[in-house]
Amino acid sequence: xxxxxxxxxxxxxxxxxxxxxxxxxxxxxxxxxxxxxxxxxxxxxxxxxxxxxxxxxxxxxxxxxxxxxxxxxxxxxxxxxxxxxxxxxxxxxxxxxxxxxxxxxxxxxxxxxxxxxxxxxxxxxxxxxxxxxxxxxxxxxxxxxxxxxxxxxxxxxxxxxxxxxxxxxxxxxxxxxxxxxxxxxxxxxxxxxxxxxxxxxxxxxxxxxxxxxxxxxxxxxxxxxxxxxxxxxxxxxxxxxxxxxxxxxxxxxxxxxxxxxxxxxxxxxxxxxxxxxxxxxxxxxxxxxxxxxxxxxxxxxxxxxxxxxxxxxxxxxxxxxxxxxxxxxxxxxxxxxxxxxxxx
Numbered sequence: 632x633x634x635x636x637x638x639x640x641x642x643x644x645x646x647x648x649x650x651x652x653x654x655x656x657x658x659x660x661x662x663x664x665x666x667x668x669x670x671x672x673x674x675x676x677x678x679x680x681x682x683x684x685x686x687x688x689x690x691x692x693x694x695x696x697x698x699x700x701x702x703x704x705x706x707x708x709x710x711x712x713x714x715x716x717x718x719x720x721x722x723x724x725x726x727x728x729x730x731x732x733x734x735x736x737x738x739x740x741x742x743x744x745x746x747x748x749x750x751x752x753x754x755x756x757x758x759x760x761x762x763x764x765x766x767x768x769x770x771x772x773x774x775x776x777x778x779x780x781x782x783x784x785x786x787x788x789x790x791x792x793x794x795x796x797x798x799x800x801x802x803x804x805x806x807x808x809x810x811x812x813x814x815x816x817x818x819x820x821x822x823x824x825x826x827x828x829x830x831x832x833x834x835x836x837x838x839x840x841x842x843x844x845x846x847x848x849x850x851x852x853x854x855x856x857x858x859x860x861x862x863x864x865x866x867x868x869x870x871x872x873x874x875x876x877x878x879x880x881x882x883x884x885x886x887x888x889x890x891x892x893x894x895x896x897x898x899x900x901x902x903x904x905x906x907x908x909x910x911x912x913x914x915x916x917x918x919x920x921x922x923x924x925x926x927x928x929x930x931x932x933x934x935x936x937x938x939x940x941x942x943x944x945x946x947x948x949x950x951x952x953x954x955x956x957x958x959x960x961x962x963x964x965x966x967x968x969x970x971x972x973x974x975x
Contacts, residue, residue: 635687635845636661643800643850648788650799651695654846655784658688663773669718670765675725678764682718689715690842694806698797703786710776717764724757727878734907738900745900749885803847804939807855810840814862815932821920827876830919834869841866854938861926868919875912879905 638657641650662684668677689711692704728750735746766772814836820829844859882905889897926932 638849641799641849643803644798646790647698647797647799647802648790650802651699652784652788654691655688655695656781658684658691659777659780662688663777666768666773670769672761675722675729678718678721678725681768682715682722685711685715685718686838687842687846690839691846693839694810694843694846698802699787701787703783704780707776707780707783711780714764714767717760717767720760721757721764723877724753724760726874728753728757730874731904734904738903738907742900742903745897746904748897749901749904752885800850803843803850807840807843807847807939808936810836810843811932811935814840818923818927821916821923824916824920827880830869830876831873834866834873837862837866837869851939851942854942855935858931858935858938861922861931865919865922865926868915868922871915872912872919875908875915879908879912882908 636657638650638653641653643650662681665677665681665684668674669681671677692708692711731746731750731753735743735750738746814833817829817833817836820826820833823829841859841862844855844862848856848859882901886898886901886905889901
């Protein structure tokens with residue numbers, strides 16, 4: 632998976648609309664840059680990279696919506712959602728097939744044929760998903776979307792007389808705080824480990840907070856970079872947990888169907904797989920809980936808020952506020968700097 636590109640020409644102290652335009656154009660170019668790699672079925676990383684690029688773009692769009700006019704972007708948003716869904720379907724099958732092949736290699740011999748048959752079923756689904764993705768991004772489809780999106784961004788970010796002049800820095804601070812609040816509101820979901828939808832919502836909130844932190848690191852630097860790494864670990868554990876939940880739900884339907892058709896070997900293999908996935912889910916649940924408890928124990932949310940507040944004050948008043956005038960810093964400043972936002 633390729634890292635997000637640095638947004639060239641971004642001035643965090645300039646008007647927000649100018650920065651929004653630069654970010655959206657950069658993120659769309661990243662998406663288009665993976666077109667050929669995503670259509671190369673010999674390497675699943677191409678689809679993965681393009682899917683992540685689409686997530687970064689759509690996350691930025693979601694963050695910026697309160698600060699732009701929505702209507703000019705509406706047509707492009709629908710197409711981007713469809714592309715993201717198509718990429719996600721292919722990627723989900725890639726991940727499932729790779730995981731099932733690894734599990735099959737370690738499974739008891741009597742279940743091997745049943746598991747291999749199940750893998751073939753997944754591969755058929757993937758082939759159909761690949762064809763649907765190909766139809767969406769092959770040829771000039773993406774170029775036309777790029778043209779429409781660029782025009783929409785120009786219109787959505789155009790400055791109007793009398794519009795409030797908010798800086799990109801101030802906007803980014805508010806967005807991070809909003810994403811943090813969403814994550815906190817849903818974090819108690821881990822105390823209800825069998826409420827699958829709640830855990831899924833928590834994973835999405837963690838992902839959105841992570842993408843916001845990564846996007847705005849250009850403005851905030853090391854003061855928030857460590858938090859992005861930590862929240863990425865929480866998201867990763869929740870993602871593994873979500874995969875298990877999705878597979879378990881789908882597996883139950885396959886078992887019922889195999890029973891209906893009296894496919895005894897298939898039933899036995901899938902029952903063994905279900906038992907394996909339930910155990911694996913427990914492992915990932917423990918990891919997610921441990922990551923979340925680490926976040927809470929270190930009072931990460933409070934420290935992130937302090938880091939944003941202190942850094943914003945430094946940027947507004949200049950380096951003299953903090954360099955050579957340490958007595959002017961809030962009491963918690965030294966503690967936050969020593970912690971390095973959990974820097975590795």
